[in-house]
Amino acid sequence: MDFVLKFARPEIERASHTMNIGLPATAVTGEALEQFRLENILREMEGHAPISLALLRGLINDKRLSPFEPEIPAVPVVASVVLRTWNRRANFLQGIFSLYFYSQGATKSLVSVLQRAGLSNSFDWIMEGLDHLTTAHLEKIQSILKDRKQPFMIVYDNINMAFRRYNQRTTNKDSFENGATATAILTSEMPAVEGVQDATRHIRASDLYPSKEQDNHLKETYRYHLIEALRRRGTISLKNPIPEPVKNKLKVERTKAYPLPSMHIDQSTVEGNRDILDKIMKVLQLSPETFFDQTRLVVAGDQLTLARIRSVARLRWDEDLAYYRVEWAIPVLQLFHLQMVLASTILKTHWGTRTTPGSLSSFVAALEKKRISPDKSSFHDLDEFLRHVFDAIVLLIWEIKLKSEEELSSKSSGQMPHSSMDVMDKVDGIIGQYLTATGLGGMANQQSVNAALFIRDMLFYIELGSAIKAGDIGRILEMIRWLTLTFQAGGNRNYANELLRLHYGYPPTFIKSTTIFLQKSDTRQKSSNLNWGILEKKIAPNVRTFQEIARTVEKMFKTPHCGTNHSAPSSVADIDIIKQRCIEAGFFTHDDISPDLVVPAVRDLLAEGRNNIVDKRRIAVFKKCCGRYCNEDAGEMDVEMEEEEEDAEMDEERPTIADDEALEFPEFDISQFDLDEFVENNFC
Secondary structure, eight states, rough: OOHHHHHHHHHHHHHHHHSSOOGGGGGOOHHHTTTTTTTHHHHHHHHHOOOHHHHHHHHHHGSSSSTTTTOOOOOOOHHHHHHHHHTTOOOOHHHHHHHHHTTTTTHHHHHHHHHTTTOOOOOOHHHHHHHEEEEEEEEHHHHHTSSSSSEEEEEEEEEEEEEEEOHHHHOOOOOEEEEEEEEEEOOSSSOOOTTTTHHGGGGGGGGOOOOOHHHHHHHHHHHHHHHHHHHHHTTTTOOSOOOOOSSOOOOOOOOEEEOOOOOOOTTTTTTHHHHHHHHHHHHHOOOTTTSSSSSEEEEOOOOHHEEEEEEEHHTTTTOOTTTTTTTTEEEOOOOOHHHHHHHHHHHHHHHOTTTSTTTTTHHHHHHHHOOOOOOOOOHHHHHHHHHHHHHHHHHHHHHHHHHHHHTTTTTOOSSSOHHHHHHHHHHHHHHHHHHSSSHHHHHSHHHHHHHHHHHHHHHHHHHHHHHHHHTTTTHHHHHHHHHHHHTTTTTOOHHHHHHHHHHHOOOOOOOOOOOOOOOOGGGOOTTTTTOHIIIIIIIIHHHHHHHHHHHHHHHHTTOOOOOSSOOOOOHHHHHHHHHHHHTTTTTTSSSOOOOTOOOOOOHHHHEEEEEEEHHHHHHHHHHHHHHTOTTTTHHHHHHHHHHHHHHHHHHHHHHHHOOOOOGGOOOGGGGOHHHHHHHHHHHO
């Protein structure tokens, strides 16, 4: 032992001072952290302390089951701990571990314990390192944007934080505070902004009429998602799967996003959005006098954010500088918010009551679902529930289709063929029977009509999510056209107007979903010292760095996925329950379930939206608002002339819609006319 120590001690002492494995707090940057690899520590040890490394390998690696297994990560970890005991500056591994532990919610006392064990740096080192990491992060994005050659966009959203207090007092109690978090995203191009502000004044109802080509594309998406539902649930098995529709896919490339410091500013007010924009530009060090003269930035958010930004522009119209007039901000709706609103609209439209056969309310009661209601729902739970109901009804329709064909062909048993062409023919028959106006009119009962309308609405929802996930700009734009009609009847007038704005002035490459890293995932420090200062300066700008560190460390140490103690209910069981309830409700059958039961009709959003668009008042009111707020030179005479031209165009083009089977709509029923709704929609 003494003989080994005689050679190992000088070697370790020399290596601890010569090896390049130090990470001072003042040198913590994203580039430095990206260089962390356990192999680098082993390589340095092999060059400076080969005897000590051989000793550690002999003691640890003998536990491997075979010499072909990868080296146990404990070797570089133990080596780093030993080196740090000789020289506190040899702390690269401990620095990485410190940031990883902090991002995972380690408290100050836990960090102190790990520091004494040689696995972490001090808590003060973490605080100082995060300050330098934030500074380096902001300097990087400032240098990128300084020369004005790199296009970028700004995305911001609200963040609600719960601050708990251990010693409760009247002036010191738990609080739930509202703030904002922003992200700068580098893009490949900037939109052509000439005429963007007044382009919406030229919208005509005829511009929203889908063409024959667009209708055929919609049928293709119907077919694809119906077949995917059958394949996903194991009902069919295809040797050659149906390819996903493709129109204009984005090039796959890594999005360069730079989180900005969070702000303790209320985003729900006009003043709050003004302060947020000012704070973002101050953080990015963009000069109001020079930078914004010929610059336009896309500012993405939810509908409330966009409305507040336009309000700021209206309040500042007489400012001298373009920056203060907010002419540089082009508000664009985020697609994730559109998904959320569409899911909520479908839920409210098809909710019904618990006693209504086949209503979503009855399905929620049967599954004993929580956090799903028309007033407020968890988006994750709502999305899962709607997709399960969709799959259940599609499976039921498929079974009915096969049963009817077996009876017609006198087949008493045997599985129907599942070739691609055979499945496509059957699904096309389902589309014609259940998803057209002709098919809806031939159904035996109202609950079947409601179910078919639910399938149609869900196909819109699923296609929107699928197109966003695939990054297919063409499919997104096609679906936005249909949703523009649908939202005109969905009770979301503000989002309907945003979709009308989205038809003009913005290039499709900017219409894509961007996820904001909310700092809630990295504010697991539950101690009472968490405040907006720590959130702003140490956590918010570094959330992506925390994520990269966690991914690297967990991959190197082969950390298993951290599950929960709660077992998720089987989706198969949920779908079976829903399908059984659909059968009991008499979906797509001629059986009279209960002669005395009256099932209320749900709203046909597409038909109502089309009728509202055809009514020139809906478009006219929107154009007047745009003329009043976006182009001060727009007069009433201009709007009236456009209305007359629009009437003539609609009279010429409207018959072409009636000739298209997929765009047939039921005749207007005067008994269903709601005077209060008409007044609210057109005059309020």
